[in-house]
Amino acid sequence: MEYISSGKILVVDLATGNASDEELSDDLVSQKIGGVGITSSLYQSYADEDPIILGTGAFTGSLVPGSALAIFTAKSPRTGTVCHSPVTFKAGMELKFAGFDYVVIKGKSPKPVLLWVHDGIADVVDAGAMWGKDIWEAGDDIRKNMGDDLIQTLLIGKAGESGSDLAQIGINYGGGTDRWGFGKIFGDKNLKGIALRGMGLLEISDAEGFVDECLEMLGEVKKGACAGKSGIGDIMVALGEKDAKEWLAPLVHRNSACYNMPCATSTFICMDEDPKVVVESEKPEPGVLLSDVYGLLAFKKAGFSLEQAGRALKACCKCGIDPVAVAELAVKEGKKDAQSIEQALASMKGPVSASQAKAFSPWAPLQPVFADFGALGDEKATMDWWMRRQALAYIFGIHPVFVTMSPEVSEERMLKLMNIGTGLEVSQETLDGVIAGVCS
Amino acid sequence: MAACRHQDTLALEPGLEIDPQNGRGPRSLLPRGVGSLRSPRIGVYTGPGTSHSWLWFVDLFDRRSLNDVVFLDDEYVRGGLLHGLDVFVVSGGDTFGVARALGREGARAIETFIRTGGVYVGSCAGAYLPMRSSKEYLNWFNFTDIKIANLSKNLPDIKRLKSKACTIYGCGYVFHAVREEVRLRMTGNAPFEGVGEIVAPLYGGAAMVAERPSEVLARYCGFTGKTLFLVDEGEAEKTLMGRAAAITTKMGDGRLFLFGPHFEHPGFPAANELLVKAILWDLRDKPLVPKAAVEEVHFVGEAKKSLLRDIKREISNARIVALGIETFSLQWKIGDKIYEPEKIRVFLEAVWKRLGGLERCGGICMEKGSDTIMADCAGRIVRTLREMKGRLDAGEDTFDLATGLFDALRRFTMVFLEVYFRSVRFLNQEQE
Structure with missing residues (x-):
């Protein structure tokens, strides 16, 4: 595959420490398009080898608004079914520029390792010194040892190392996104995580046409429903938490957007420093980036103050554990403050409530945000809408929150961009088939 | 001359082309009266004192398929590896550093190389190196009587980039009036005949004075919107305008080409073309000394x-x-x-x-x-x-x-x- 792609699938066997690469064929792209269409296909190909697949979407790392997304696909330790979770911030873009569209990770390493993917090279390196460290410490170690602050990390903390079903794969310092226990898979494989950095380039089949279409889409988005919206507070309000912005306001430091997102969906709060002072922080960890809206809502609904919720979420980020589950368990166990939660994190176990969402992580809002997507009808219809929107995001590499707030991300437009960008002819029929396949 | 970035200032004679493989194309003027043609064997100095600009020569040679290139540090030069080369290139950097590293022995090796028919191409620091000087280390390299014009006992008022605007030179200074683009007018002397004006970048290179006008290939003739003035514009004009920017001079059976601006810079294809022309011009047709056998x-x-x-x-x-x-x-x-x-x-x-x-x-x-x-x-x-x-x-x-x-x-x-x-x-x- 020549366009909007690195053209390579990386296959890593942790049992041997060997990495090899395969060509990403035009045929596979024509049939499965990209993202979750291909990670699902790769999962089936390697199903006997206990794989977890990391993949980029068709547009990840491109100029298409919202093209921040990569995807993990694996069998969930919590549900026993094949599920997908989003990889946000700049990690997806970094994977593609590091020279690979997809990474198949199979086997189990005999000792703790880190997968270091950079510029067409994949190194399985010793992570013995990192094992036991929390996600933030391990991320700091990687950035310091490799000498670059821009390295994107997908790491597990103590939850994943100890085999908790609630374990997440933390993305940089911003927590995880899966509700499927994917962190446990890493832990079982002795894989501390993946570090990504690349300085590659993408070729576009019709570059001018592609840029024009992206700019037109961006123009519409800027005039659309998410215009003027910024941060997790606005999303909470859209989900019905009317006082969310006032609740957040005292500790908000800044809002933050993932790669090429027209709308910031994360918010940094400072618990240990004056949030109104914009200077280089003298404290190593003055606060936490809030990107998990349901995680934050869960603590708010449990009666936590923002400061306590922030501390609890920070502990979850560092431990690599699902904050929604933690909040539910905390309520059950009568824990009312961050400190008692932090002390109990390592031993926290389910069961916790199952989400009504299938296949795609219910990390993204389960309903339209800001925008009117027309009459969706009852709960089932809303869930059908959500599944199709998430499928679209996970196939094309569009941020899963962005698709809930921007009707401008239409199937027709995605197909048009796909065909301009790749020179292939992908039809609505093909897209329908891929969506049906990944939603089943 | 396709894809020239400076079409507006390039006035290369129509039909003048260089075949990089053979030294002359069907309509080329190059080289003069040489029967059998071959690709020149080029040595690039990479020893102490060089900056990164020798890599620009590498890019140029690679683009033009001039593949018979070897890389020589000071030990190789002193060790006799210039023998058998057609061209020896010394790029930009620290002239004193280059001279000190090569030493008297290196200077003699280069002199012998040129006198026996070799072509020396010096760019920026590499051009300062063989000019007349009484300074320690440099005085071993007095191969020509060409003089540095941007030399002064009193340093003009430096407006910006002080660390790059001057170098102490005995009791005075070599000072650099501008950086980035400068305009150059060709004099019509071979091998740059038929060419009008070009632009090339200047990063501390020399303005030169030659005793014999026939040796001057190009003179500084103006600035562009991209010229960065390190001194007052009037002072810069006084220092550079009309001074030699490129010179060729004979020495024994060989020749030196000295360039103040970086004709090898990859962003300036018209200057690149002239540099290749200089290298291929008058390429000796005598059989090469066989290369030393290596395992x-x-x-x-x-x-x-x-x-x-x-x-x-x-x-x-x-x-x-x-x-x-x-x-x-x-x-x-x-x-x-x-x-x-x-x-x-x-x-x-x-x-x-x-x-x-x-x-x-x-x-x-x-x-x-x-x-x-x-x-x-x-x-x-x-x-x-x-x-x-x-x-x-x-x-x-x-x-x-x-x-x-x-x-x-x-x-x-x-x-x-x-x-x-x-x-x-x-x-x-x-x-x-």
Whole structure:
């Protein structure tokens, strides 16, 4: 595959420490398009080898608004079914520029390792010194040892190392996104995580046409429903938490957007420093980036103050554990403050409530945000809408929150961009088939 | 002359073309009256004192398929490896540093090379080197009576970039009135006849005065919107306008070409064209001295793949850290030359962009032991860069690391490019 792609699938066997690469064929792209269409296909190909697949979407790392997304696909330790979770911030873009569209990770390493993917090279390196460290410490170690602050990390903390079903794969310092226990898979494989950095380039089949279409889409988005919206507070309000912005306001430091997102969906709060002072922080960890809206809502609904919720979420980020589950368990166990939660994190176990969402992580809002997507009808219809929107995001590499707030991300437009960008002819029929396949 | 960035100022005579492989095309004027044609054997000086600008020559030679290129440090020059070359190139850098490294013995080797028919091409520092001077080290290289015009006992008022605007020269200064683009008018003297004006970049290069006007190939004639004035514009005009920017002069059976501006800079194709013209002009047709036999090893299949992957791994790691270091605002003064962090990646990119080509070709060949040298140097580069980043994060000094780093980068790049050009030549021979 020549366009909007690195053209390579990386296959890593942790049992041997060997990495090899395969060509990403035009045929596979024509049939499965990209993202979750291909990670699902790769999962089936390697199903006997206990794989977890990391993949980029068709547009990840491109100029298409919202093209921040990569995807993990694996069998969930919590549900026993094949599920997908989003990889946000700049990690997806970094994977593609590091020279690979997809990474198949199979086997189990005999000792703790880190997968270091950079510029067409994949190194399985010793992570013995990192094992036991929390996600933030391990991320700091990687950035310091490799000498670059821009390295994107997908790491597990103590939850994943100890085999908790609630374990997440933390993305940089911003927590995880899966509700499927994917962190446990890493832990079982002795894989501390993946570090990504690349300085590659993408070729576009019709570059001018592609840029024009992206700019037109961006123009519409800027005039659309998410215009003027910024941060997790606005999303909470859209989900019905009317006082969310006032609740957040005292500790908000800044809002933050993932790669090429027209709308910031994360918010940094400072618990240990004056949030109104914009200077280089003298404290190593003055606060936490809030990107998990349901995680934050869960603590708010449990009666936590923002400061306590922030501390609890920070502990979850560092431990690599699902904050929604933690909040539910905390309520059950009568824990009312961050400190008692932090002390109990390592031993926290389910069961916790199952989400009504299938296949795609219910990390993204389960309903339209800001925008009117027309009459969706009852709960089932809303869930059908959500599944199709998430499928679209996970196939094309569009941020899963962005698709809930921007009707401008239409199937027709995605197909048009796909065909301009790749020179292939992908039809609505093909897209329908891929969506049906990944939603089943 | 397709894809010329400076079409508005280029006035190359219509129909004038150079065939890079053979030295002349069907309508070329080059070279004069030479019967059998061949690609010149070129030596590029890469020893102490050079900056990164020798890599611009490498890019030019690579683009023009002038593949018979070898890389010589000071030891090689002193050791007699100029013998058998057609052209010896000395690029920009620290002139005193180059002179000191080459020493009296190196100076004699270069003089002998030129007097016996070799072509010396000096750009910027490489042009200052053979000019008349009484200063220590430089006085070994008094090959010509060409004088430096941008020399003054009293330093003019420097407006910006003080560290780059002057170099102490005895009791006076060599000062640099402008940087970046300057306009040059050709005099019509061979081999640049038929060309009007071009632009080329000036980064501390000389304005020159020649005794014989017939030796002057180009004169400074103006500035452009991209000229960066380091002194008052009037002072800059007084210093540069009408002075020689490119000169050729005979010495024994050989010749020197001296360029104040960087005619080899990759962003200036019209200047590049003239530089190639100079190199191919008057190319001696006598048989080359056979190359000294070296033990050559070939890497094919899995061995080649593994070797290139190892190099790629280290260079990728190095590029990643180097990019991180570029976020720091700092300079190192090594010798008389100022280095910024951005210079690190110039070396790394010169290697990186050629790895793909080597990956695609059937095999690579090298002098025995080059693989070990490359592995050692690359590992040292990555370790040094990571230590440097750590120190910078901690606010500590990095000068000692920078000195070693640039030395390792120079050595690694030199050996890698030697392997690259050797492999290209081997591939060409195979195809023939």
